Amino acid sequence: MKKVFLFLLCLFFFTGCSDYQELSDINIINGIAIGYEDGEYVVSFEIIKNEASDNSSEVTSKVISAKDSNLALAFNEAIKDSDKEAYFKHVHLLIISEEVAKSGIGDVVDYMLRNVKMSTTFYTVITEDSEALINMKVEDDTVSNYIVDLISSNLDRADLNNIDIIVSTILNQRKDIGLPYIEMEEDDKVTLHQIAYFHEDQMKDVIDAKIFNFLYLNKTDIDFLRDETVLNMYKKKVDYEVKKDKVIIKVSGRGSVKAVSSSIDLEKYKSYDEVKEVMNKQIKEEVEEFLEETLSNDSDLTGIKDKYYKKYREEKDNVPYEVQVDIVLSKNGSIYEVIHD
Amino acid sequence: MINKKQYISLSFFLTRIVFLGGGFSLLIGTSKNNLLITSFLGMLLGYFLLYLFYRKGSISKKSILLIAIANLIMVTISTTTLTSTYLLQKSSTMFIMIAFMVTLLYAAFKEVKVIARVGEIVFPISFFITVLATIALIYLVKLDNLFPLFNTNFLQFVEGIIAFAGASLVPNLLLINYKGDLTFKDIGKGYLLGSFTVILIMFFILTIYGYEFASMVRFPEYLILKKIDFSSFVTNVENILVMEWIADIVVGSFVCIKAIKDNTNKYWFALIIITLIIGIELFFNKRYENILLIKKYFSYFNFTLLFFALLGKWQKKKRH
Structure with a gap:
């Protein structure tokens, strides 16, 4: 009798589903867009439609928007307007408008991290018009999935899809973050060639994504062009040597020749040194240009100041740096000579 | 009495019991980048104090009762908060707490051998999950984040040591009266293993x-x-993977509730449990600021309890 009682007690406590919900009773939020309009936050949800469509394999979505001067209230309004309970654990993408990013994303990341109903693993992107982007028409897919695929193919995934990485970088006063910048073109086409770089929680400007990829992410397969020679970096390593007077950024790696200038003959031993020298110079210039531009805008994406502080416990506004590049030319393709003139 | 293996497993769980929800964020805030150093020193201090308790023999009933109640309150608060925050967001905290207490009460009326056997069975599972989580997290480690070291003042440094020793050692004292013929080497193993895994988790955080x-x-x-x-x-x-913490909480709480049950009569036991449930629901689950307060001072309170336990024993010896 005692065991039966315990069994019933277990049934009562452990199998209760009084507040269960059917999938059709919730709105699965796939993407969120946050913009500004007339001094108010505009929050839009991209909701996956779970009604049966003509073509069952087709994933469709709808967008719901709401406005308020307070971000949390704008979210609440959008949730209310969506007529069902909003489910945020499936969020894949957060789109923030450039205007919001420039005024500071502190409010946004605070809300996203504080809300325990929210997923913490999603990509955050910046774009000029967040509303236009989330309302864009994409064939056979949702906007969020389409942009996530775009990020996956253009940038390395590991470092960019966690809200806690953004928050911990914002909290660290000596290091800054860069986020993918999505550009909309005509005919609902989007591209990802640029990175929005920040100082603390404020966006400063945009910069070409190539060197960002090269320096900070695990992305390889990056091309460098100089005097008609194209070198593809298929393996690379970036090390930092922190000295008392400067930080040395050491870039090393292996390159493969994709195209070669007509003046270079790869049958000759000396030509390899020549190509190596030219490409080392090119990479050094591009890295220096990138650092110069971001650092002049107070954005330290490399975390040079942080590295210096960690070693010498000394806060410096400007830490001198030097870029050293040492690329080995290890693949030259299947032909030695140049066919064209 | 319980055997060596069972003692080690129970000691392992009790060492880790108050770190979930209570220990980690507080210790990180106090010790900053010195966390690993202060925790290691705290572990050594705890090991030394454990030796003192071993040499002195048993602990008074009053001390056992105070330690058991204090740790059970802390663990119940942490469990309820974690469950209601991340897992069962719509369930009432009272419901979560009662479900937890029913399990504990079932264990309280069993012999200590049964609880020890549970610990012995769960120990390899918990240890395996800890190792699995560790392996899975290795690729995310950035050693850079450990520097610069010594970014706290001396007082915070000492506070960190005391907080770790208090949080890790005090629940272990509940087992001292069950040690029987076990040597200090056996008694210290579970404590060291538990502390080591806690420090490992701190390293990852x-x-x-x-x-x-x-x-x-x-x-x-x-x-x-x-x-x-x-x-x-x-x-x-x-x-x-959070099951590793659930195992700590459940097995550790079994020991706490058993200690309360064995050191009071049934009326006092009922009164303590009912007061604990109602008190936690009214003063902690409904008022988060009180949780912050208890989290802030709990390790130091535990450390004070430790000295009372040690002092009480000395006075008793003197009188004899």
Whole structure:
């Protein structure tokens, strides 16, 4: 009798589903867009439609928007307007408008991290018009999935899809973050060639994504062009040597020749040194240009100041740096000579 | 009495019992980048104090009761908060707490041998999950986040040592009266193993998040588990891996409630449990500021209890 009682007690406590919900009773939020309009936050949800469509394999979505001067209230309004309970654990993408990013994303990341109903693993992107982007028409897919695929193919995934990485970088006063910048073109086409770089929680400007990829992410397969020679970096390593007077950024790696200038003959031993020298110079210039531009805008994406502080416990506004590049030319393709003139 | 293996497993769980929800974010906030050093020194201090208790023999009933009640309150608060925050967001905290208490009460009326056997069975599972989580998190480690060292003042440094020793050692004292013929080597093993795994988890929290972020989030030990991702194949496993903490909490709480049961009569026992449930619901689950307060001072309170226990024993010996 005692065991039966315990069994019933277990049934009562452990199998209760009084507040269960059917999938059709919730709105699965796939993407969120946050913009500004007339001094108010505009929050839009991209909701996956779970009604049966003509073509069952087709994933469709709808967008719901709401406005308020307070971000949390704008979210609440959008949730209310969506007529069902909003489910945020499936969020894949957060789109923030450039205007919001420039005024500071502190409010946004605070809300996203504080809300325990929210997923913490999603990509955050910046774009000029967040509303236009989330309302864009994409064939056979949702906007969020389409942009996530775009990020996956253009940038390395590991470092960019966690809200806690953004928050911990914002909290660290000596290091800054860069986020993918999505550009909309005509005919609902989007591209990802640029990175929005920040100082603390404020966006400063945009910069070409190539060197960002090269320096900070695990992305390889990056091309460098100089005097008609194209070198593809298929393996690379970036090390930092922190000295008392400067930080040395050491870039090393292996390159493969994709195209070669007509003046270079790869049958000759000396030509390899020549190509190596030219490409080392090119990479050094591009890295220096990138650092110069971001650092002049107070954005330290490399975390040079942080590295210096960690070693010498000394806060410096400007830490001198030097870029050293040492690329080995290890693949030259299947032909030695140049066919064209 | 319980055997050596059972003592080690129970000691392992009791060492880790108050760290979930109570210990980690507080210790990180106090010790910052010195966390690993202060925790290691705290472990050594705890090991030395454990030796003193071993040499002195048993602990008074009053001390046992105080330690058991204090730790049970802390653990119940942590369990209820974690469950209601991340797992059962719509369930009432009272319901979560009663479900937890029913399990504990079932154990309270069993012999200590049964609880020890449970600990012995769960120990390899918990240890395996800890190792699995550790392996899964290695690729996220950034050693940079450990530096610069010594970014606290001397007082905070000492506070960190005391807090770790208090949090890890005091629940262990509940077992001292069951030690029987066991040597100190056997008694210390579970404590060292438990402390070592706690320090290992601290290493991951600190190197993955950095102290600024880790000290501002609730349950950083749970949040790091969310980051596990094996080539997009093994993801969202945090609710499986959090079982290591559930094992600590459940087995550790079994010992706490058993200690209360064995050191009071049935009326007092009933009164303590009912007061505990109602008190936690009214003063903690409904008022988060009180949880912050108890989290802040709990380790020091535990450390004070430790000295009372030690002092009480000395006075008793003197009188004899």
